[in-house]
Amino acid sequence: MVTDDTFGDLLEYIERDLDFATSHYNNSYLDRRITARMRRSGCEEYDEYFDLLRSDEDEQRELLESMSINVTGFFRNPDVWDGIADVLADLSSERRRVKIWSAACADGREPYSLSMLVHDDRRIDERGVDIVATDISRPALRTAREGVYKESRTTDIAAELEFLDSYDRYAAYDPEEGTFQISEKVKKLVTFERHDLINGRPKSGFDLVTCRNLFIYIDAEYKRAMLETISKSLREGGYLVIGKSETIPPELKSTFEAVDSRHRIYQLA
Ligand SMILES: C[S@@+](CC[C@H](N)C(=O)[O-])C[C@H]1O[C@@H](n2cnc3c(N)ncnc32)[C@H](O)[C@@H]1O
Structure with missing residues (x-):
């Protein structure tokens, strides 16, 4: 379970400023996506990542794309x-x-x-x-x-x-x-x-x-x-x-x- 306050602030920022409705998704899913982006961008803490996200439009784009869960396939199952x-x-x-x-x-x-x-x-x-x-x-x-x-x-x-x-x-x-x-x-x-x-x-x-x-x-x-x-x-x-x-x-x-x-x-x- 995610308890960090900065995580909550991060979700609020993504919803309000980046226009992605984080409140519709479950937190463990959102945490997995955010943590994966943190790893890719070399950030260890949520607040470090929050700073990066606010200042870097490329990262905003990458995060939003990774949040949209686009795994698919022809004739899946x-x-x-x-x-x-x-x-x-x-x-x-x-x-x-x-x-x-x-x-x-x-x-x-x-x-x-x-x-x-x-x-x-x-x-x-x-x-x-x-x-x-x-x-x-x-x-x-x-x-x-x-x-x-x-x-x-x-x-x-x-x-x-x-x-x-x-x-x-x-x-x-x-x-x-x-x-x-x-x-x-x-x-x-x-x-x-x-x-x-x-x-x-x-x-x-x-x-x-x-x-x-x-x-x-x-x-x-x-x-x-x-x-x-x-x-x-x-x-x-x-x-x-x-x-x-x-x-x-x-x-x-x-x-x-x-x-x-x-x-x-x-x-x-
Ligand atoms: C895992 S893919 C599923 C694709 C396909 N239906 C399949 O089963 O392979 C989920 C898709 O839902 C889309 N999605 C996420 N939130 C959505 C929303 N609120 N309305 C419409 N599509 C949404 C994502 O962009 C993503 O392409």
Whole structure:
């Protein structure tokens, strides 16, 4: 547990002056991010780091970026994607447009996975699908719109794409650059927008919302607010997929009915 007063002052400064709502996140998560930046910048104490942060705009940018929890991947938790494919196949068989919202989409790998799946699964008619993908982070959205992903020691893009039998129809590998370029037909289904799930307005008429691996970092009160925004954005009987280690709070269990608990798939009751 974090008890240092300077830590509290630091959080207040980040919220007030840097415009990042630290009060929405849990303290142990914030402490891990701040301590990691302290290590990188050679600061041992919170007050030393606080001084640096106040005087160095580059550090402010680095800290904010590291706070936005942008870890992601194509087909993250592959077994869940079998469940998502079944939901989309059902929706597609109803023969009307299928609207999907990838909320907190990070650098775009989740919505592009949805688009690839829609193209790849014969049960789904891609001509009837629209995907809206949103995130709070502008740098993440820039990468997402570009649709170019670089492999590295820690990011094995080819392994992530192996959920598909043959991914080269959807992403072109450049061996010299070590990059994967998302194809135009995959990009065409996805529209990116900035949206804050805590303070932003609900959307409407979605058949499926994915909001995965964000709730784990968020304080319970704000998690509830986010889920309320999502419930208002779904059409009657619409589906919600959350992260594999996330749960629906007990007071919202009558709003979201589990249809596939193993894959964390719920339906608006
Ligand atoms: C761990 S990533 C999850 C990405 C993807 N859904 C996945 O499961 O791989 C969490 C994302 O939530 C975004 N985020 C944080 N706070 C947010 C907020 N209030 N509204 C919308 N997105 C937010 C971050 O910028 C980050 O890209």
